[in-house]
Structure formats: C-alpha cells, structure tokens
Amino acid sequence: MRMTQLSSEHQTPNHKPSKPTEEQLQNELHFHLAEKMLMKLREKELISQEEFDQISKLNRQKFNPLLGPLMCDKP
Secondary structure (H helix, E strand, O other): OOOOOHHHHHOOOOOOOOOOHHHHHHHHHHHHHHHHHHHHHOOOOOOOOHHHHHHHHHHHHHHOOOOOHHHHOOO
C-alpha cells in the first residue's frame, strides 16, 4: 500500500460554521411545516405525484431551507 502525505495547501481550513440567522430558522420551520402538509395531501391522494413534486420545488425556492435539499431526492 502506498501512502502520500498531503501538503497544507491541499487541506481544508479548520473554521467554525456560522450559526443560522433567526430568518433562516423561521424559513426552515415554515418549509418543514409546508412539506408535512403537502405529504398529508399526497397520502390522501388529494394531489398527484407531479403536483407534489412541483409544489415541493416551489417550497424549496420560496423558503430556501438549509436542510431541505439534503432531505429530498430531486433538485
């Protein structure tokens, strides 16, 4: 096995991630509440999968959630 040591220019800097703002936290909450309601509509077959996907995309655009893109499989 061959090992190579990386120089400091190839390493990522150690810095603390910034805390989310109050507005970002509110957006995150509103996004998750909207998605929860949307899932209930889909489960009750009141909307189609296509409608679900379109509304979910609009929710991500409107609320710009921090975790939303990580939790869904579509951009």
